[in-house]
Amino acid sequence: MQITVSVNGESYVRDVEPRLLLTHFLRDELRLTGTHWGCDTSNCGACVVRLDGVPVKSCTVLAVMADGAEVSTVEGLAHGRSEAELDPVQEGFMVCHGLQCGFCTPGMMLTSRALLDRDPAPSAETIREAISGQICRCTGYENIVRSVQWAAAKEAAVRGSADTDTSEAMA
Amino acid sequence: MTAIGEKGVQDLSVQIHAAEETPRGYGAMKRKEDTRFIRGHGQYVDDVVLPGMLHGAVLRSPLAHARIVRLDTSAAEAHPKVHAVITGQTLAGLGLAWMPTLSQDTQAVLATDKVRFQGQEVAFVVADDRYAARDALALIDVEYDALEPVVDAKRALEPGTPVIRDDKDGKTDNHIFDWESGDRTATDEVFAEAEAAEDQLVVVQDMIYPRVHPAPLETCGAIADMDPVTGKLTLWTTTQAPHAHRTLYALVAGLPEHKIRIISPDIGGGFGNKVGIYPGYVCAVVASIVTGKPVKWMEDRSENLMSTSFARDYHMRGEVAVTREGRIRGVRVHVLADHGAFDATAQPTAFPAGFFGVFTGSYDLEAAHCAVTGVYTNKAPGGVAYACSFRITEAVYLIERMVDVVAHDLAMDPAELRMRNLLRPEQFPYQSKTGWEYDSGDYPHTFRVALDKAGYDELRAEQADRRRRFDAGEPVALMGIGLSFFTEAVGAGPRRTMDILGLGMADGAELRIHPTGKAVLRVSCQSQGQGHETTFAQIVAQELGISPDDIDVVHGDTDQTPFGLGTYGSRSTPVSGAATAVVARKVRERAKIVAAAMMEVSTDDLEWDDGRWQVAGDPDASRSMADIAMAAHSNLELPEGVEGQLDATCVYNPPNLTYPCGAYICVVDVDPGTGAVDVRRFVAVDDCGVRINPMIVEGQVHGGLADGVGMALMQCIAFDLDGNCLGGSMMDYLLPTSLECPSWELGETVTPSPHHPIGAKGVGESATVGSPPAVVNAVIDALAPYDVRHADMPLTPAAVWCAAQGHPLRPDLGIT
């Protein structure tokens, strides 16, 4: 059946089998291979993408269920090609060594981004809870927590200076 | 940073490293590979798509032991999207139904006569897409004649037990090998004395290191592309050892080795799971030959957990002869090793039990001996995998658990008992009683650093207080403190004694310096997340005075890199890292000759200073590597014997293994009402010699500690008596999440390896090896009010509660 899905702001129209999993739609149809998969039972979270802003496990969502929806994937996190245009979460993962093999990383970053969007200063416990449905086999999670905290601090600093700019402009 | 080759031990105050500004050599720096990973631009095997590519899927046996009566593939072949169905008979026609394993056994690629474990490969379907391939599996009709499965390793050698490997001529039992290490007579004498003497005793404990699976987040897979015109096979595959795989395919398939190219792109974690060659890979190769098209095969998670290399499955009896003052005199071990249906362990040829001989641990013993018997069972093949440093995981678990059992029986503090028996710094290099030469270490110091960091005395005081309250009937959690001091033996290894299927365990490196001073390093090891593209560039940078950003590290392609055995057993830094330092030093020496010619001085007048060749005593007269590289490619007249350019190659044959060590302390709280364990703290002090990138080293340790928590508390592949795998999905095979892991507290001591070119020892598996006994010792310590002496992993709430009730669970069999 024909579906229209917006992925990272770009609209795609495709004719798909109803059984096609959203993971495979992204990976095989759109060749956006940054979304990975690691299990078949929605336990590992390597396939996490945002569906209308909400993190979901795309191995357990049918592509037809995303008809008309906005999907965001790791490929849409950065605003451009330069390092300055990375999302602070991406920067945080690099600076704090929040990834090793990189396989869980896209899902971890999308969950982290969604968390910071609703809680700009999460505690370590909150971060651990938020990523608890996703398995990382390399990092022991510690540096993922630090990475998200680093991103939160950076965004707070940017907001702080933006507020200053605004107040200066207003004065 | 620690000076190279510096003697003695040095404590570093900063323990947690985030990336700094790019250093010129060693230090915490952002990983070069991360720029692609954080954008989703990594390229893993399943991301590769070739024109015209077909998809394969494997039909697997639902039974653990059965004769194949009939196999009908006609309906599957009639599926409109199916190109081929390959069976054992197809392969038998090509002489490929069986393949050699890494342990000189044979393994069925596709079953022809019998299936020997649940999940064994029976047929391979090739179709247009992965959905159709899976659909077609359901169309294959197999009739089985069920046989009695052999599930319990302890019964595998009993008379009358079904013979699993009746494919082997004359095989009448399930015995694989007997192997021993150490001096049996001397050890028996020590034990006889201890049994007779009033002031000594012999402590005995049985323990199981249950079967676990490495479960990297990326499963195993391959894309085989046989070019029908050139006859060249290109295989994109999840391998930790591309060169070894190439040689093996040449031997298995009879393909000329120069017509095989193995590409191992980004690997989503390996941990030993991606060392072996699996039937699915071979089927993909055959399917590509049969169809003339590229064929991709990616296993699903259940296939990964049920059929690829498991780890451990060691049934051990440990015995310790000890004086009542706590002086450990001897250790004796018997092991029953469950290897599954085919002996497919990956380890050096002369070591059928891997490096289990390091079971003497970190202690000064008078005698030691172990005897290991390997058996077949109707379970998946494997055995050496999962960050085990060739079974040192089992060895360290055995000795560190035994030391705690001894402490229990002597009513002695386990820290004090360890301190009394640890090797002393002046004993190094130390000849162990099982024939290993430990290179360096200051164990009491490393142990003391950990005890101080944890606040050991305060923890014991808190525990005593809590136990008083528990005894008074207060609803408090039971607190446990667990210790472990491990010695690793990594960096296999000296080719004189260590080989895999006859391939010596030396690794090559090639370093090319471009005219502008940028460099390309080619290595045989294979990163699965360890960050080789960064650390290996840092080694070259340190040696040549150029930026790591200016050095590209190439690996994972047998057409592009020198031969070597790959990455497992924590061998990358000890072997390939050494090769890298040596090849860089060769380049530096060539550069010296060119620099001398450039400045028209003698090489004797030059000294290496801060990344430049400089005329001694004249800082203004110097040349950087970039200056020298350009000159080496120019028309500068070079001295006799220098051909021009700076490129160099080397093969590094390690003179010895390296011996990292560490002291780990785990603090747990156990809920006595439910048996639930909460890991409150984990202190890990590692000594892996010189640290190239401390940030990466700490990350390696973090991951290994999470593994240890997982194995100690939840990970296990058990089987019911029908041979059904009870850990065949991530719903059943539990891996630790962020909520089971504490915030790790790391520390370090640095004792450089005296024989490694940069003093590094390797760290990839240290924490996986060292942490399980610390967690288990902590849980058993918490259960002291119930006088529990031992309980087997995984210490699930049920296992803890049952141990406290005095009827511990057996982890290898299904709970009934």
Place this chain on the structure above:
Amino acid sequence: MQVPAQFEYHKATSVDDAIALLTRHGPESFLVAGGHSLLPMMKLRLAEPETLIDINGLDELAVVAVESDHVRIGAMVRHSALLSSPVIAEHFPIFTDAERLIADPIVRNRGTVGGSLCQADPSEDLSAAFSAMRATAVIRGADGEREVPVREFHRGPYETAAAHEEILVAVRVPIRAGSGSAYAKLERRAGDWAVASAGAMLRLEGETVAEVGIGLSAVGAPHFVAPEAEEHLRGGPASDAAFVEAGRIASAHCSPSADQRGPVDYKRHLAGELTTRVLRRAARRSRGEEA
């Protein structure tokens, strides 16, 4: 990766449309909501529906609303919405307790209340929680709505009172002034199914138990409840000794089966231990001693 077999797919535009689709496509048509139980079964080819009817678009079922003396929880309310609902936290902390422990945060973004109840897995948490609360299932068919006590909704493992051509549209939970509730689950690891779990609702009059509900999951308690333990408490003192005894009774009357989560005696012990713990907590909450 495992993939489902082929099926026909329809997106329901309304509850009535969904009922019509179920009627038209017959017994091999399944409703799919969050899909986190059904799709893994389909990937394993343990479920091969001919038709899937997607009810994710039925926003009218995704509402938590206070209606006079009860709260109506729509079947399409996602677990994450139940967890973050202030109305639920105020009246029924048992659901907040339970939702923190159901699957994981990402699965909770997708999984639904109705999907969980209709899956009727013997280890499912909300069935025990709703049973403890003596809630009522609202089922709609072609002939209109009918109500069934949640305690009668579950007919056995994976079997409910809703007929094939009916849809569970909501659950109604009575608001009881002065009551307290709590849920506890023991799992081997975060996100795992329960080894055992228990939920309790207590309404006290003074220190006397006026109303009580005890739900149990994963321990083979018929209809997810512990009626003998409830009977012991009703009309008696809300004392610690009574809660311990209720735990003992619940433990004696459940019939767990052994699996990798534990042997029978352990699960039986847990049923009692957790029952006592949630009764204590529910009592503290009803007395206003704990949020």
